[in-house]
Amino acid sequence: MSHPNPHLAYRADIDGLRAVAVLSVVIFHAFPAALPGGFVGVDIFFVISGYLISSIIIKALGRGEFSFADFYARRVRRIFPALLLVVSVCLAAGWGTLFPDEYAQLARHSVAGLGFVANFMFWREAGYFDTEAELKPLLHLWSLGIEEQFYIVWPALAVLAWRMRHRLGGILLALAAASLVASVALSAQFPVASYFLPPTRVWELLFGAALAWRLQRYGTIFPAASAWAPSVASVAGLSLIACGLVVIDKERAFPGAWALLPVGGAVLLIAAGPRAAVNRILLSARPVVWLGLISFPLYLWHWPLLSFTRIVHPERATPAVLVAALAAALVLSWATFRWVEQPVRRRGGRRTVAGLVLASVLLAVAGWNIHLRDGLEIRLKDAQAQQASAALRWEERWLESSDCRHLLPANFSGNCLIGDASRPPDAVIIGDSHANHFFWGISEALGRNGGNLLQINEDGCLLLDGMDTRERSGESRGCAPVAQAAFAYAAGAPQVDTIFLAGRWVLGITARQLKDKPGVFSRMHRKPVLLAAPDDPAVGRGEVIATALDDTLRQLTATGKRIVFLDSVPELDFNARECVHWTPNRFVSRIPRPECEVPRAVIEARNEEYRPYLRRVLEKYPQVIVFDPQTAMCDDRACLGRRDGELMYRDDDHLSMAGSRWLGARIVRALPAAPNGDPRPGS
Template identity: 35%
Template structure:
């Protein structure tokens, strides 16, 4: 399922710090080379996916393959130790510390050090908070909270890849205890594991449509993937005795994984039912390996085993590389990042993981003391970055000022913005606070919020009180919804409630309609990414070709309804949209002493908004509406302005900053002025 800007699978399917087979020094655990080879089959498509290499559009499913492998390995160890009466929770967690902590904290330390040289203060501050979440193995919960409309872009979060490790560790907190308790109750843990797996899968199916972020990040909707491997390890599925069946099983597993990797994409609803392809594929290959198959023999060769044994942290490399460049990579850059990722992974394995794994003095008590000290150090470093604001003294004051303007739009409280339940929602004041009845309504999506400073100042100057009705990603098109948003993001219901409020507010005479009209009419964003699909319900066809038609129909319905109510309708034409966050791009350009790769001509703006202006002209011919054209001020030199006297006019790529909004005060003042006061 998709979120604003990018699908979840795109922005949050990280390069993983995967769990390799448990400590091979344990003599009672049989080492399977094909399992390491299967890990290579998972990690390489993830790497290729993040590099944008064709045809690995579904390479993010490597995460799910890792989850199956982890469940298989851990359940094998726990089941064997329980049967032999040697299981110890402290011993289990000590091995996890030995395996995970050295490489994880080395990666965090290097990422923080590199970030100090590359990142702007706001992004460095965010890195600090994500570092705390990562060391506490809760980054999946942290990034789930950041994944909404106002969330930072996942492709600029260097530690985003820690979410999958957090899900694994959360599983490891519960799973050993579950195995232990069921074993003590009689050893019949296999049916119970199957029941939990079924409930987890049903939860994933339910959430992937209703709350895709929760389905993606939370541990329980992902638990069935681990438990699929665990069911194999505990003998729930009998070993195949037929070599032919094993061959077919291995080939079928490879085909399922290959299908997902080559056919899934950003538009695929994921996880949920589609996760069955990589999960069942990994289970079939693991199961075939107990008997032996050609696929398992190939995976057991030296090259895939060598690739699978080392842990990968290529996501920070990709983030920093993208952050520092334009992100439009050539093949040579993709190959260079790939080689650099392999080199860093090998260095981590050779000089961090292996020494700690082989250290004889690393006792259980020392392991816990070591873990505690690393967690405290990681939390301290992250807190320092967060509470210092990203150490802004690292950069020039002008760079820090530009960065502070980035993402600085003052969003309305939930109770005023449509984000709250209907029973708690209320329209909030804008303009003069003189106790008089409201005379105008500012109605729209987040662009209405961005224009609030102009309406406040103009209303105060005229002594006019008003109200604002704003819901991010919800254009004022009656009867239509944004199909690229989750079902709970109910635009049509919000607009219906606003209309009811208008009917009950006869004092409101003028209604200003503000939305990101160009996105509604074109469906495509200037910067690319997830399209905007308009529709009347979730079952509507998602087609950019229908967007223009639906936009005109929805706009006409809104204007017609308001005109029939006797309201004066004023359409605010589209704000110029840039391809990148304006203040952030300007700050990076100054930080790196490079020209800013930003420009928008008036001609390009008019070309993108041609369909919007045609629809506006049609509304003006059919209804008594007025139109405000912000670009007449923002693009009057032939190019659309980004700054005035060094102050950014935008808070991101398409929302005006306070300074940009105030530039439109005179235009709003003239439109708001009562007829009897106009000359």
């Protein structure tokens, strides 16, 4: 017997739409260049989820049978079996494959994922020092957090609206419109927050919910006489999704208005109904439906497999290996669906639900214990591996402190650190995150001679006079006020006799990292602009930085203080964790890059991309002391990531604490006398 409303019966075409969504995400994660907009598959999932779950809620409300207990029990049976399995396997695999900092991070992410707040954690973590996405095996759980947060609030709101004389439709549209407006308005200015947080994402689920409300109230969207309209809508929907997959990429302000492509396409395909052309012919095809049926476990499995592959053997992550990882994900997904999901959903009662909840709590406790114990460093039996893996850490307390805030304006928005908070500084280092990685080594070396170093920095900002930095959206990053406060203090404090300028000059001028592929511009970088001519297209990046550096040095040298310019450290074209040797078991051997170096010829070619701009300015100020880290960190053959048995880096361009101390001591030893005649600052 056919269902009186075909939209409320089981629809194979919606499973087919799930297949489109998951396949898009999987291809993007494995081969991002092949499908640059593949990540919008998550937005399609949001629409489907909003539609299906809201259909259940609205249908139950209409019969007067809605139960919160039943609703959340269904969610537990649907989500927890596969989620618990995947998180458990990831923690078990991490024990024998991940370094302590990686394992502690995985454990922290597992707790956030099990608590459905992973999106908030990844939002807080995102930034200049954030670990690369491919090193986070549970990164994909952010989307599950969005969905479950929605379903914590939505049922109660739906019940309340239903009791208000069935005003559910109006409330749905108002909330969806407000969220969409917020998404469009904020995605460019606050891209990370807009991507991860519910207020700018919930409209996608609400579009699905509004469609569910409309179909359950009126039965259809299209006039009964227009037999061709659903098929036209299905073609239009598939076209919008296809356009989104090709046109959207990670450089767009997303979600925002761009998300209307996949969201609108998904809405049209669901609204078209199972008899529409695309839905009937393509989305209801057996192989497509099968893929849709395993889409949830496939979404959960595929990313950890790709991530662990890239973590443990980055040099072996060839297309063939990645395809093999995806094949394994398919097998695991089918097995999870067949032997884990289906039995629980069919026969799971209250005891099963309680057991799943208890298991998730126990697993979260285990994960938190791993996090609190810093990733269980005892797993590394090799002393050298322990020492090298420790070099990969850079703790939050090493970034900033409140002990030096009183030296700066009350509204100061940057970061500061001071070697000895009990006395005023006699040296200041100003810059971006590279000022921070220089600070610790220079501060310790100066401290041994009685000096005291103050750091003033802002991550991602080359701090120069008369220059600001803009986000990709065109919004100011707020670097200029930090620079003004820094130079005002350094120039005006009479006890300060030495000023260090530090920065990742090479990235600021070239807009790419050494590890980037040719033609790819670093997504983390922003555009430097002159405050006097912020919108002059004729002034390129190098000219902007050269002009601002000239103005800065002219003013600083006029103070009579000793000015030290610290050039960029040589970049690696790989992550420093690839230099750590560890063979935890007979199945895993993390020794992918024993040489841990970059050919000198590569570094010299890189120097020619940015140093001419700096050289032209520095030659005008012979009194400025220029220190080139490459003189210490490179020999005639290569620039070395490891010196004197110590790992110099913690990623591809930031020094480790050991590297900071090693290089900082050499910087201080190379300094000539200060203007007051002291052989060392503070001595």
